[in-house]
Amino acid sequence: MEYNDIKENDIGRMGVLMALLTIPAIFLFVGIGYEIINGGSVASIFKGFTAIVLSPTILITDFIKVGGIAATFINVALVGFINIYLIHRYRLKINGVILAAFFTVLGFSFFGKNLYNILPIYFGGYLYTKYQKISFKEVIVVVMFGTALSPMISEISFSGILHPIIAIIVAITTGIFIGFVIAPLSSHMLKFHDGYNLYNIGFTSGIIGTLLTSVLRSFGLVVEPVNIISDENQGIIIILLLIFFFGLMILGLCINRRAFRDYHTILHYRGRLITDFTHLVGYGITFLNMSLLGFLSLFYVLAIGGKLNGPVLAGVFTVVGFGAFGKHIKNCFPVAIGVIAAALFFGYDISAPSIIMSVLFSTTLAPIAGTFGPLIGFLAGVLHMILVTNVGYIHGGINLYNNGFSGGIVASVLIPMLDAFKKEN
């Protein structure tokens, strides 16, 4: 129970919504402009966009490689617009979890999520609310995160395992089923790790994905992970990220001029679900925190010689989003260091996209470092690195939040073990 008397300028719900809207809008205009400047045309963008929609999108499918940078930016923009429309339509307060969900969905639109494969899941969530006679508002967050399983829809539709018409019907039905069950399942799964795994839907999706993949494998249908990754267009991506992160910082300072001075207040929070920084420390410090986490993620990737491709961008955007909902520099750092140390120890190339993703997404376990201290946070990072390289096969790569799956397992094992050493006062 914390209370901070933070004074800041109120830009209102619409102000924050407009700020969010600028991100997909920038992607849309830059995407189109970049293609035209480089000699492309509307037809080439459309061709790239079609390639993205028709790809199986199994982990790891980088849309930048599949459809080009312009079509990918447009995909990101369209997915962003849909989600902003839903936030506006259902009059949702722009709180920490909404910011986290929005940035996560936006990030995963660089690899895995597209207009075709997310809509059946949204529709399934909508049907669930009609069945339960509740407002769609109550499950929007779950459904936004729940699009983690969208590759299942694309895989069934476009991998050639069934006749095309039958495949699309089966795929859309599967998507609707996922949307229908994801809300009760994900809420229930929270108890498994007590809220210490921030990407709870990743854990839930890992369980559902394992079940669905096992069903497919039982019919002799093989779902194998792929590795389609781009290493081009670094300049434009870096410039855009810098613009976004500076924008968040300036927005934070406009809302709260003392944001830098008051930043230490956010570092006191453990980060366990639910830690909504917009309520606890205000929007000014929250946006500053998101910005700082973004800069750190970007500089880390560049410092180790990594490439900013679709999967890495998903990691960066997710870290930034959860900067409003539990993550800060102090609780992320030990876990990330643990992953890097384990990767080096086991001889992995730390500039490889899968290892960069592990480092960025390992911050799902930030609440462990926030609660039990940096040493335990480091240990959680080590365990995460060991586990995450092995769990992908279980669900065949259809769960985009593979690190959330691994994080859930680490947290659910580690927390009761730590509890065993705790003494009653």
Add this chain to the structure above:
Amino acid sequence: MQHEVKKIALIVNELLTMLLFNGAEDVEIKVKKQGQSTEIVVVQHRNNNDDQFVERLRNSLNNMREYEVEGYYWQLIGEDDNGDELNLVGIMVDEACVERKGDDLYIRLLRTCS
């Protein structure tokens, strides 16, 4: 609303855990259901907490009702030993009144079923 009874029980659980964790020795709880609304009144007799504690409690419980957060995270209430999920309780109630009445700490929550 789904799981309404369970949610009310968890809110009571969380408040009681928080008070016991902060040294309460004499707590009275009353839950009154009336149509779509539920009133939860918790009184801690011989309250020895300071004004800052009361102010923090008031702030935590006076969050705005957030159906989207409740719909997803309500099962986390009562999962932590520290009684640390008061913000979550705050987003699950429509009204919260926290005040001192003599030596007692008086907490009144009103929750309306959507």
